[in-house]
Amino acid sequence: MAMRQPTTVYLYELAWILPSIAIPVGMLVALAVTAFGVGIHLPGNEGRVNPTKVVETAPFDKPGVVAVSPGRYEARLVAQIWSFTPNEIRVPAGSTVTFVATSRDVVHGLFIHGANVNVMLIPGQVARVTARFDRPGEYPFICHEYCGIAHHAMWGKVIVESGR
Numbered sequence: 001m002a003m004r005q006p007t008t009v010y011l012y013e014l015a016w017i018l019p020s021i022a023i024p025v026g027m028l029v030a031l032a033v034t035a036f037g038v039g040i041h042l043p044g045n046e047g048r049v050n051p052t053k054v055v056e057t058a059p060f061d062k063p064g065v066v067a068v069s070p071g072r073y074e075a076r077l078v079a080q081i082w083s084f085t086p087n088e089i090r091v092p093a094g095s096t097v098t099f100v101a102t103s104r105d106v107v108h109g110l111f112i113h114g115a116n117v118n119v120m121l122i123p124g125q126v127a128r129v130t131a132r133f134d135r136p137g138e139y140p141f142i143c144h145e146y147c148g149i150a151h152h153a154m155w156g157k158v159i160v161e162s163g164r
């Protein structure tokens with residue numbers, strides 16, 4: 001009879017020990033799945049440019065939209081205080097657009113309203129993010145990292161045109 005007391009305490013402790021093991025194990029599994037399964041990685045060396053030579057460095061020496069394959073485009077964007085080059089991107093509806101962007105000066109951001117694009121633009125680091133535009137219309141984009149006195153004026157738009 002005297003032996004029952006410790007058993008209840010151990011079971012109560014076990015109820016906390018098991019989740020405290022299961023939670024970190026679950027996080028490691030999620031980390032492994034996103035890294036090796038989904039392929040989400042930290043930006044590597046290949047995504048770097050010299051921030052003082054952005055305008056001379058490909059592909060940022062020719063900012064704009066290029067067709068990569070049917071229905072696929074690459075939009076090369078340069079952010080600087082306080083504008084985007086270019087500030088207007090035109091693609092046909094149904095396009096998949098990869099935004100390749102960087103900053104020439106300070107930290108900026110690229111947020112496209114109505115699209116799944118929300119990325120920081122760090123000087124010297126190339127950001128690469130892909131979105132699909134099915135519905136025709138205008139998708140405004142803004143700088144969403146405060147970058148100085150005219151930060152609020154730093155915007156542009158993706159124009160998705162109907163009919164190819």
Ligand SMILES: [Cu+2]
Pocket residue numbers: 107108109143144145146147148151154
């Ligand atoms: Cu900004």
